Amino acid sequence: MSNPFDVKAFLKNLTTAPGVYQMFDVAGKILYVGKAKNLKNRVSSYFHKAEGLTPKTQALVKRIANIEITVAPSEAEALVLEQNLIKAQRPPYNILMRDDKSYPYIFLSDTDEYPRIGVHRGAKKRKGKYYGPFPNASAVRESLSFLQKTFRVRQCEDSVFKNRTRPCLQYQIGRCTGPCVEAISKRNYREDVRHTQLFLEGRSELLHNELVQSMERASHNLAFEEAALHRDQITALRSVQAQNTVDAGQGSADIVACSTEAGQVCMHVLFVRDGRMLGSKSYFLHNKLDESHGELIAEFLPQLYLGGRKMDVPTEVVISHRIEETGVLAQVIGDVCGHKVIINHSVRTHRARWVAMAIEAATQNLRNRLGQQQHTLARFESLQQALNLPEVPSWIECFDISHSSGEATKASCVVFNREGAVKSRYRIFNIEGITAGDDYAAMEQALTRRYSRLQKEGADLPDLLLIDGGKGQLSKAREVMIELGITSMVLFGVAKGTTRKPGFETLIAQDNTEQVLSSDNPALHLIQQIRDEAHRFAITGHKAARDKKRSRSTLEDIPKVGPKRRRDMLKHFGGLQEITKASVADLAKVEGISRNLAEEIYAHLH
Template sequence: MDSTPTSDTTPDAPNEPAEETSASGIDHFDAAGFLKQVTRQAGVYQMYGGDGNILYVGKAKNLKNRLTSYFQSSSGLSPKTRALVSRIRNIQVTVTPTEAEALVLEQNLIKQQRPPYNILLRDDKSYPYIMFTSGDEFPRLAMHRGGKKKGVSYFGPFPNVGAVKSSLGFLQKTFRLRNCEDSIFNNRQRPCLQHQINRCTAPCVGLIKAEEYREDIRHAEMFLRGKSDELVRELADQMEAASINLEFEKAAVYRDQIAALKRVQAQNIVESGSADIDVIALHQQAGMVCVHLLYIRQGRILGSKSHFPKGQLLEVGGELLASFLAQFYLQGAERDYPRVTLLSHEVSDHEVISEAIQQQCGRQIAFQSDLRGQRNRWMQMALTAAKENLQAQLANKQNTLQRFEALQDALRLESMPERLECFDISHSHGELTVASCVVFDTNGPLKSDYRKFNIDGITGGDDYAAMEQALRRRYTRLQKGEGVMPDILLIDGGKGQLNRAREVLAELAVTDVLMIGVAKGTTRKAGFETLILPDGTSEMTLDGDSPALHLIQHIRDESHRFAITGHKQRRDKKRRTSRLEDIPGVGAKRRRELLRHFGGLQGIQKASIEDLAKVPLISKKIAEDIYTALNSE
């Protein structure tokens, strides 16, 4: 598709071409002057810094509206966007006929210029294929990557080498095709190990006729084209014919091939009419992103891959996924395009992305995010993989050490902190409160040192009192030597929580722990956190792409997860506990007799005092106590 910019014919500039509009300044950018003359047409904008280097490339349906949004009140912008705007010294605008063409041009510019504020993917240079050499009497089965040759049959592309190797292994086991190089094949004098383990019919030494080998090749090609049902029927007919002709060894080969094909079919659920699907799930945590893809072809999951997009201006949810889709489908090398792509988040620009893909690649892809049935199960698999792979990335020792070093720089500490603790509170409407204490060292989460505190004796919902009790219990033990003091104590909360923590540690004479509050910003979204420094009045905001902030977000999220888990366990334990245990005088033996007599707690609740008194070991007085306890609500 030709993405050459068109002339601006809007009323803003009726007689002048606006193929490219720019504005620049030495020390600052004159946003007001620039916005007065920018067009309202669709197009692409390129933002440059004072050194002339590209900062960001974007596209818009209405350039004037989109660019104006950057220079309105900064309170509505994320810290990362504010950082971008502060560096802008020049903007160039290129007009395109449609938004879809703007999207294609945007992706081409991103690929060429690699702007630091755009999300950037490491794109595969080429995708692997399965090939059958032609022109040979006995074609070879192999993996291929790179340029294609005439006269060779290619199947793919596959998402990764692992998917190719899995398919090659199945084809060799089932159809026993050769995979050796021609130099080896032409000089064999006896069958190799592949024949001995029943993975090759040894055409090199004439143990199979050329027409029979060609038939095996044809069957393998049918499988790769997704014609498994048709292939099974054909093999069944051949097995029956071989049995009638008393060729039992040949019939056994066909039988084994049918069994192998049916095992593959049983392992994969085929969706009629839409078996070629990409499943794309996004998970964000601690300032990082993982996008996980499942590749489903002919109803089989061929493979999967995780991407970790990088960029200083990472968006949230659907916006980030839209940027990923545009790069993945428009910038990549030759791809195996699906009919349908399933998305974990709704993408508002999906129609524009679909139109751009069709214009550039001649493919139509339908995007879906409202999923049910098998498609939803595939999505849950992808979401789980995205979450687990991102957590593994966060736990990487090298990444964690870099984040600790960045935290030292951000807080201007003389030495690098080696141990962090973070506290959080969880409860249900003030009941069954649990406080969590999570510990990180330079290797990541130190789960052996995690602690939970069941909080009792406070007013329900009083998080300050809950935090005070947890800190007092924790640091009283640490002062006695029952554990290791942290270098930094992070409190998930604002100035009030931090001040209460300072009071507790002062009472306990704990003086060598740096305390920092982690308060959510006005939008309460990740990346907007404010750090409250130890004096309780000074505040600090780190850039959204700061490794130090990512470390703080990671330990804060982990303490939140651990607190919720502890609260749920405490709540579930209460639900499992019999109400009889709270009644004075009703011990294990009497509870057993009551349950045996009435069959369960529900029967006991319905019983009268007289009925309760008939149970062995239950006196009239105890029966009255039981009746009152169970019917007092």
């Protein structure tokens, strides 16, 4: 069918103002979102210079059935609008970041009498100092662990700290100085807090010199235990510095490097604050249009800094490849974060070393990822041969059931493609309205809900469906597929062998024929991985539901008894068991509980 889009008529009336363009296919689905300083010139380039486009971009152009234009007052506002549309619509031809979580920080409550340090995410509402951002929680934990061992500032919650009558385990193992029981003077504790701040601010040389002076002073005064403590702090500090190759630099910056291979992209970001590298993070993207490194970075930076993440943007962003029009991008990022931002490409000395480190990390991480994907693809190909499938499956789903003697029954659905697990497609089903412990009914309900919904949405179905169970479970799955009219999926049951040990699984086909693969078969390893992931996901969902149910107090189900009355009763009687034993008269003695309400509470509990 010919493309109904009249390109000539569209371009003839197109404005030269800045703005955003959205490309749609014949079904009205979004394909691509872009921004331009001159809309007429930018959009025309897709059609007038087709021979200069990459094959993937040419494929995009052939699918265009409509283009919508939004004019913006300036290029900067067009950039912001573009990012909002990309985030809302997730166009398939744009590069898309999958990480929308806020970055963690270390929080220091320096206004408290005895300040504490801990991990923080989200809005910075509390009074205190925030250090970061760190690329992930493990980087925060590593820094907190070092600080806990070295300067021993408390990390316990305020509610715990205020109610201690004797030191906790952290004090006993030498990781806290016991401010909760005043085992350390306020002056000495404040000094530990100040040393912690110097470390977090990257002022390691000043901190080192102070510790050396303190050690020498303590040794001169024959306070050898104190001198040994400072000696250990100096040793720990030097050890951390030796592991950090960017301490020679100064200032704060994000270093963004790009590496591409086989249609995939790795963006690696180094987070440097006050001359100290807090950590790094890799983002893996798909190069849908065979864009250059510079073009990819130009698309990535707005998503990194304008995508709604809670993060502090440094004054400098150093990039591995040159991009056009850095001024507008830096202006918009600066407007959002509230201070001037510079985007640099041509750098020297320590910044050049940072860029080299980031490029090497991006390259190695991408190769490792591609190697894992190739390994997974090889196992998919082995699976085709082992199960005699018509083609290599591209999408596999597996179901499992979990419960405790029928309590809190959950069904899990995990999804794998040729690149591995697709966790964004995982689903957990609450199973209700069945006889407790009836796994067949649970499987029937989960499969029916899953695939009836996919059919109603017009979504694709998996090539292969694995059922964790024997012939009974598989038979129930076949019944569901027949009822739904689904014939395109291949079904297999994965039953434990007679020994019930890994490596002896029995695979049951739709016609009930059985086969056992050798324990070194890559296809069996893939099946085990998928089955185990379904099992893990089902158990995780089940345990969460069961624990939530069991931790719920019976008092919460009593009408007219809210949180305050529950607290008052628990304070009065000391516990649920005593409340249950109480008479109506005893219950009526609790403040706020009348005789009539006491009778209702007693009737409910008995």
